[in-house]
Structure formats: C-alpha cells, structure tokens
Amino acid sequence: MVLVKAKGLIANEAEYVARTPQRQVLRFSADGSPAVGQAYRTHWMSPTLSEKKRERLVEKTSRPPELVVIQPLNKEWKCHRCGQQKGDLLIMETPGPSCLPCAGLDDLMFLASGDALLTRRAKAKSARYAVVVRFSRTRRRYERQGLLVELKALADAEREIADQAR
Numbered sequence: 808m809v810l811v812k813a814k815g816l817i818a819n820e821a822e823y824v825a826r827t828p829q830r831q832v833l834r835f836s837a838d839g840s841p842a843v844g845q846a847y848r849t850h851w852m853s854p855t856l857s858e859k860k861r862e863r864l865v866e867k868t869s870r871p872p873e874l875v876v877i878q879p880l881n882k883e884w885k886c887h888r889c890g891q892q893k894g895d896l897l898i899m900e901t902p903g904p905s906c907l908p909c910a911g912l913d914d915l916m917f918l919a920s921g922d923a924l925l926t927r928r929a930k931a932k933s934a935r936y937a938v939v940v941r942f943s944r945t946r947r948r949y950e951r952q953g954l955l956v957e958l959k960a961l962a963d964a965e966r967e968i969a970d971q972a973r
C-alpha cells in the first residue's frame with residue numbers, strides 16, 4: 808500500500824452494493840472487518856488521468872449496479888419468502904429466488920426491448936427500474952429482454968416523445 812501511495816496514485820473508495828432491492832452494502836470479509844473492506848473497495852487511479860476522467864471513473868465505480876430480474880426457463884422455482892410463485896419473473900436474492908410482489912417490485916411495468924428512445928427516456932424518469940433478462944440456451948448467456956419501469960415514467964416518456972413528434 809505504501810509503495811502504491813509513493814507512486815502518487817489517488818485512492819477512490821467505492822461502495823459495493825448487492826444486486827438486490829435492499830441494496831445492502833457488501834462486506835468483503837466474514838467478520839465485516841473495516842480494514843479488509845477498505846482495501847477491497849479502494850480503486851487506485853493514475854494521477855496522469857485528467858480531472859474529468861477521474862470524476863467519471865469515481866462516478867462509474869460508485870453507481871449502484873442495476874437490479875436484474877429473470878424470466879426463468881425453469882418454471883419450477885419457488886419464492887423463498889412466500890413459498891409460492893407469484894408472476895413469471897423472479898429476482899435472485901442471497902437465500903434464493905423471490906417473486907416480484909415479495910421483493911416490492913410488482914408495481915413496475917414491463918417495457919420490451921426494441922424502442923431505444925422510449926427505453927432511455929422511461930429509464931431516466933423512473934426512480935426504480937430493473938433489467939429483465941432470460942437465459943439463452945443456444946448462446947449460453949443471459950440476454951436482455953427489456954426493462955421494468957414505473958408506470959408513470961413510462962406514460963410520461965411516451966407522452967413526451969409523442970409531443971416532440973407533433
């Protein structure tokens with residue numbers, strides 16, 4: 808650490824949060840030792856980066872990760888909270904899958920991918936949103952199906968785009 812500092816690198820301590828609705832801050836050691844956590848959280852930035860680039864890096868590393876909601880291929884899942892399967896989407900939490908009503912996300916509307924402008928606007932206006940993915944067996948990876956956004960954000964974005972087209 809001392810050597811790194813001697814080279815004049817600048818420390819940026821990022822906060823890692825879980826990809827779950829609770830957004831709890833992730834711990835890096837079993838006992839939650841702050842020193843261990845700090846060592847992992849600290850990103851070292853070269854002093855040769857411009858002020859602007861450094862700011863962008865800080866902004867990027869401190870942004871919370873997007874919530875990811877899954878359209879499961881396996882329909883046999885059970886919500887770890889209610890033991891049922893309310894709806895056809897789930898969000899993975901540490902103990903297992905949770906249905907969206909239990910995760911407090913069932914008020915969000917599904918907006919299928921395809922309309923880039925509407926997606927961008929609705930996402931920007933939505934205080935809460937989640938990315939919806941489905942696993943592709945042929946491509947062997949999760950693929951984005953669309954977004955879950957707040958109903959009002961979607962309605963406002965649609966109205967705004969319609970007004971501009973007039």
Ligand SMILES: [Zn+2]
Nearest residue numbers: 886889906909
């Ligand atoms: Zn549930």
